[in-house]
Amino acid sequence: MALQAAIGDFLSKDAGRPIVIERLQKFPAGFSWITYGVKLRGHPRADDMILRIGPPYGLFAPYSAMPEFQSLSALEGSGVPVPRAFAASDDHSILGAPFFFCERVAGDTPLPWGGGDGAMNDARRESLAADFIDSLAALHNFDWRRTELEQWDPSITVDNAADRQLDFWWERFQRWALRAHPMAHRTFAWLRRNKPRAPRVTLVHGDYRLGNFLEQDQRISAILDWELVHLGDPTEDLGWAFLPQYRGGTRMVCALADEDAFLTRYQDKVGYKIDRAALHFYIVFSLLKLALTHMAAARCFEDGLFNDMRMPAMATQIGPVFRQIAKIMERSS
Amino acid sequence: MNNSLPRLIDGMIATLRREVLPNLEGEFARGQAIGIIYMLNSIQRRASWSNRFFQEQLIAFSKASKELQAMAGELPGAPLPGVTNIPDLPDEGALEARRNAGDEQLCHMIDWLAERRDSLPAGVVAQVETILDNYLNRQLKWDIETSAKPMFTEISRGRED
Numbered sequence: 001m002a003l004q005a006a007i008g009d010f011l012s013k014d015a016g017r018p019i020v021i022e023r024l025q026k027f028p029a030g031f032s033w034i035t036y037g038v039k040l041r042g043h044p045r046a047d048d049m050i051l052r053i054g055p056p057y058g059l060f061a062p063y064s065a066m067p068e069f070q071s072l073s074a075l076e077g078s079g080v081p082v083p084r085a086f087a088a089s090d091d092h093s094i095l096g097a098p099f100f101f102c103e104r105v106a107g108d109t110p111l112p113w114g115g116g117d118g119a120m121n122d123a124r125r126e127s128l129a130a131d132f133i134d135s136l137a138a139l140h141n142f143d144w145r146r147t148e149l150e151q152w153d154p155s156i157t158v159d160n161a162a163d164r165q166l167d168f169w170w171e172r173f174q175r176w177a178l179r180a181h182p183m184a185h186r187t188f189a190w191l192r193r194n195k196p197r198a199p200r201v202t203l204v205h206g207d208y209r210l211g212n213f214l215e216q217d218q219r220i221s222a223i224l225d226w227e228l229v230h231l232g233d234p235t236e237d238l239g240w241a242f243l244p245q246y247r248g249g250t251r252m253v254c255a256l257a258d259e260d261a262f263l264t265r266y267q268d269k270v271g272y273k274i275d276r277a278a279l280h281f282y283i284v285f286s287l288l289k290l291a292l293t294h295m296a297a298a299r300c301f302e303d304g305l306f307n308d309m310r311m312p313a314m315a316t317q318i319g320p321v322f323r324q325i326a327k328i329m330e331r332s333s
Numbered sequence: 334m335n336n337s338l339p340r341l342i343d344g345m346i347a348t349l350r351r352e353v354l355p356n357l358e359g360e361f362a363r364g365q366a367i368g369i370i371y372m373l374n375s376i377q378r379r380a381s382w383s384n385r386f387f388q389e390q391l392i393a394f395s396k397a398s399k400e401l402q403a404m405a406g407e408l409p410g411a412p413l414p415g416v417t418n419i420p421d422l423p424d425e426g427a428l429e430a431r432r433n434a435g436d437e438q439l440c441h442m443i444d445w446l447a448e449r450r451d452s453l454p455a456g457v458v459a460q461v462e463t464i465l466d467n468y469l470n471r472q473l474k475w476d477i478e479t480s481a482k483p484m485f486t487e488i489s490r491g492r493e494d
Contacts, residue, residue, distance in 0.1 A: 111489060180436035182443055183469050189447035309368025310488060316375055317483070319476035326470055 006095050007051065011043060014087050019043050024051075031297065031310060032059040033227060037104060045086060048104040053097050057305035059296050060227065064090050065098040067152070068226040071203060072102060074147040079138030081105075081131075081222050105222040107214030110248075110255075120255065124218045129256035130265070131220035132213065136241070137269030139223075140202040140234035149203065153231050161233045162195035165285070168230075169292055176295040178302055183322040187288045190329055196278035198233035205229055208237045209246040210254035235274065238266070239282025244324070245290065284328055291321040334382070342377040346370050350493070360491035367487045374481035384422045391419045439465065 004024045011019040023039040036051040043049075054063025069088035076084055088100030110120070110128075120128075144150060156164060166188065173184055206228025214222045240246075241254055248255030253262045267273055298315035300306065334341070349370055357363045398414045405413055423431075443465060450458050487493045 179433045180440045182436050182439040182465070183473070185440045185443040186465065186469060189443055192447065193450075309365045309372060313368050313371050313483075313485065313488060316371075316480055319473050319480065322469075323473040323477060326466070326473060330466070 003095065007038060008040075010089075010094050011040065011087070011101070015043055015045075017042060017044070031308070031314075033063070034058075038101070045084075046103055049086060049101050050083065050104045051099060051101050053095060053099045054227075055097050057300065059293070059300055063098045063227075065100040066090060067229050069100040069102075070148055071226050071229045074144065074149050075139070075142065075203075078142050080135050080142065081220055082226075083222050083224075105214055107216035107221040109211060109213070109224075110215055111211045125252075125256055127218040128215060128220060129262070132254065132256055133262055133265045134269060135213075135220060135223055136205075136208060136237060137266050139205060139208075140200075140237070140270055142203055144203045144231065149231070156201055156231050158198040158201055158233075161198040161201055161231075162191075162281075165230075165232055165236065166191055166195070169285075169289055173292050173295070176292060176299045178295070178298055181295075181318075181322075183326065184288065184291065187284065187322075187325050187329075191281065191285055191288070194277075194281050196233070196235070196275060196281050198235070199272050199275070199278075200234065201231055202234040203229065204232040204234060204236050206237070206240070208241050209243070210248055210256065211246070233278070233282070234270070235278045235282045236285070238274065238279055239284075239286040240289075242279070242283055243286050243290065280328075280332065284325060287321055287325045287328070291318050291325070294318045294321065338380060338382060339377055342373050342380075346373050349373075354493075363491035364488045367484055367491070367493060371481060371484040371488065374484075378479045378481060383425055385424045388419060388422065391417060395419060439468070 004021050007024065008019055008021045011021075020041040021038060022041055023037075025037040025039075027035045027037065033052045033054050036053070038049045038051050040047055040049065052065070052068070054061065054065060056062065065088040069085050072082050072085035075082045083102040083105050086101040086103070088098075089095075090098040092098070153164065170188060173181075173188075177184070205223065205226060207225050208223070212223065212225045213220045214224060242259065246254050252258050256262075257265070263274055294314050294317050297311040298318070301308075301311035301315065336344075349366055354363055354366050357366055394414070395417050398416045401408075401411075401413050402416060405411075442461075446453075446458065446461055484493075
């Protein structure tokens with residue numbers, strides 16, 4: 001009830017009129033940000049919102065709401081389907097942690113590990129594939145330079161984009177690892193040696209995959225979970241989407257399109273050809289990021305920040321993901 | 334603890350699966366229970382009662398044996414227990430610390446090689462990398478061989494069928 005009252009106070013001040021919170025519903029999904037559905041009355045822009053709060057014990061804590069809020073705001077009206085962003089703050093005194101409010105978009109989330117999606121018929125799959133690829137291309141065509149996103153990293157270039165991300169994840173590796181991991185060092189060394197030049201610097205979603213979009217009537221109604229959004233090499237998003245973990249038991253990228261069809265359509269939309277060596281680099285990098293995320297889960301659980309059993313379960317996958325990396329590097333040497 | 338560790342874990346899993354899960358309300362709660370089953374399965378493949386637990390029992394036995402042996406002259410024909418030599422086994426914490434220290438040394442070696450690979454003969458670099466890769470592959474293979482079958486689908490759906 002304290003949270004509900006605090007939400008009412010904040011939204012009333014923000015809207016300049018009294019807002020009544022009718023219902024607050026916590027969604028069970030997610031390891032990182034806590035998501036609530038907020039039914040409200042009196043707000044000029046919506047009577048149903050999503051509230052996302054980044055708790056101090058979350059997987060990627062400490063959080064800032066600004067990257068997600070600013071990117072959703074900048075992308076409103078672009079070709080990328082995103083929820084409209086309403087308000088955000090990193091001020092802990094308001095709701096106890098960074099937070100943002102956005103539109104509640106209708107739709108369901110097909111999950112890569114949820115089972116049952118093998119039954120996806122061709123018409124549905126092809127429609128979702130087209131939206132999935134086109135939305136990614138639209139994101140990578142988006143002109144971020146004329147928005148506030150330019151301030152995120154004014155000195156990023158096509159030459160240092162890969163290094164920026166390697167530095168970012170190396171720092172997190174140092175923070176999260178509970179013990180020494182020679183395989184992570186071996187992979188970082190390989191990535192530093194093989195880093196590609198970006199075809200352009202774009203807005204990168206950072207977690208673009210099956211499970212992070214909403215589907216309604218066989219169309220993608222919104223791309224979700226922008227917490228890892230940053231400026232970088234667009235091939236990074238392809239590498240992540242191409243991971244075997246998100247193929248839903250099929251051979252297709254995100255259980256939606258085969259690799260060649262995916263690349264053909266994407267290349268046509270962005271207007272340049274994907275460098276296969278760069279894609280290979282970003283698939284290896286994505287696997288490493290996945291292993292590091294599992295380390296974050298191990299760290300979260302070990303530090304006693306929370307007892308969600310999904311955390312140690314995720315942590316058991318560090319070895320299998322490293323084994324995948326070893327096999328890929330073996331094949332490419 | 335008078336049951337074997339594997340049987341205890343089997344019993345816990347069976348109880349959770351047959352008696353607790355069917356009576357739990359809510360997908361998230363059932364997913365957490367399945368997460369516990371998965372972690373118990375994982376623990377079962379690697380765990381045993383600790384050396385320290387048995388060593389303390391052996392030390393006690395050894396002390397009693399020695400004291401009884403000292404009374405042998407007063408106990409003709411008695412089935413006196415033999416004095417057991419207690420093996421000087423490191424405990425699990427010490428083994429883990431040695432494994433971690435070894436891995437840390439290899440991390441330094443990998444970083445050193447990455448910085449100097451251009452100034453070393455290619456054949457030497459390749460040989461070192463083969464040694465490192467063989468080590469890493471052996472470790473990863475062992476990690477996977479001693480891991481339980483993942484249950485992520487079941488955890489996220491909150492049911493095992």
